[in-house]
Amino acid sequence: MLKNINLTILVAFSMVVTVFSARLSAEGKHEHSHAKANQQEQVEAHWTSPKEAAERTNPIKSDEDSIARGAKSYTTLCVSCHGEKALGDGVAGASLDPKPTNLKAMSGGHKDGDFAWKIANGRGAMAAWKTTLSENDIWDLVNFIQDLKNEGKSFQSEHNHNTHKH
Numbered sequence: 001m002l003k004n005i006n007l008t009i010l011v012a013f014s015m016v017v018t019v020f021s022a023r024l025s026a027e028g029k030h031e032h033s034h035a036k037a038n039q040q041e042q043v044e045a046h047w048t049s050p051k052e053a054a055e056r057t058n059p060i061k062s063d064e065d066s067i068a069r070g071a072k073s074y075t076t077l078c079v080s081c082h083g084e085k086a087l088g089d090g091v092a093g094a095s096l097d098p099k100p101t102n103l104k105a106m107s108g109g110h111k112d113g114d115f116a117w118k119i120a121n122g123r124g125a126m127a128a129w130k131t132t133l134s135e136n137d138i139w140d141l142v143n144f145i146q147d148l149k150n151e152g153k154s155f156q157s158e159h160n161h162n163t164h165k166h
């Protein structure tokens with residue numbers, strides 16, 4: 001008889017433990033999904049590339065030739081959305097949400113590897129250019145974008161050079 005009571009208590013106790021631990025793990029999961037949602041919100045707030053991608057070093061020296069090659073690709077492929085002066089105001093981008101990024105404002109704000117990864121992989125309306133462009137083409141574009149912060153030097157045409165007075 002005493003043995004039976006003990007058994008009943010034991011069974012009841014283990015049920016309590018089971019229910020309690022199930023609740024704990026449910027709470028754990030709940031918190032976990034919250035953390036994930038926050039992470040996603042952050043990514044949505046500003047697009048970030050994987051850390052390893054951002055850490056990659058740019059193998060192409062940022063010289064006039066590279067920037068000029070980047071500017072050429074930009075004028076052909078990117079200007080429609082990102083705009084004439086890379087302010088994110090191209091005609092094809094007007095109805096997009098999110099809008100094409102103001103690349104001039106972004107210039108110098110991210111690592112070369114970060115820009116390169118974004119150009120290669122795309123997101124939403126922004127195409128993944130790795131199917132169209134070679135890695136070096138992309139690094140030239142990165143050099144062009146990183147140079148935009150220098151007061152649009154990248155956009156200076158020969159015309160400007162000619163009118164420059166000493």
Ligand code: HEC
Pocket residue numbers: 047073074077078079080081082092093096098099100101106110115118119123124125126127129141
């Ligand atoms: C069809 C319109 C369109 C074209 C063409 C386009 N982009 Fe974009 N681009 C976007 C949009 C939209 C975003 C914002 C995407 C987002 O945040 O989800 C973007 C984002 C970017 C970013 C990310 C900036 C940052 O740090 O957040 C870079 C870099 C970029 N574009 C470069 C380029 C380059 C270089 C080209 C040409 C090879 C190009 N884009 C062509 C629409 C376009």
